[in-house]
Amino acid sequence: MASGWASDDAVNQQIEGTIADAIENARRRLKQSSSTANFCIECGDPIPEARKLALAGVQYCINCQQEIDKQLAKTTALYNRRGSKDSQLR
Numbered sequence: 001m002a003s004g005w006a007s008d009d010a011v012n013q014q015i016e017g018t019i020a021d022a023i024e025n026a027r028r029r030l031k032q033s034s035s036t037a038n039f040c041i042e043c044g045d046p047i048p049e050a051r052k053l054a055l056a057g058v059q060y061c062i063n064c065q066q067e068i069d070k071q072l073a074k075t076t077a078l079y080n081r082r083g084s085k086d087s088q089l090r
Contacts, residue, residue: 040064 006011036052039045040061047061060064 042068 036057038057040047041059042064045061052058
């Protein structure tokens with residue numbers, strides 16, 4: 001029986017693929033910074049002890065990390081794996 005272009009569970013496969021990509025990206029970023037810094041490598045402010053205990057390998061203060069996350073969100077925007085016309089027109 002022909003089911004068209006996509007399999008019956010294509011949407012679930014797309015969701016799982018997006019989640020797997022996000023997890024791999026997070027793991028890659030964790031591997032890049034394994035040692036904890038006492039001072040932010042961006043601005044030089046001291047990193048709070050609670051932050052160092054909560055996040056192993058932290059390199060940035062909260063303010064600098066927020067700015068980095070904003071820039072990262074712009075460069076790693078999510079995309080539609082289906083490529084439907086509706087999503088391309090938005």
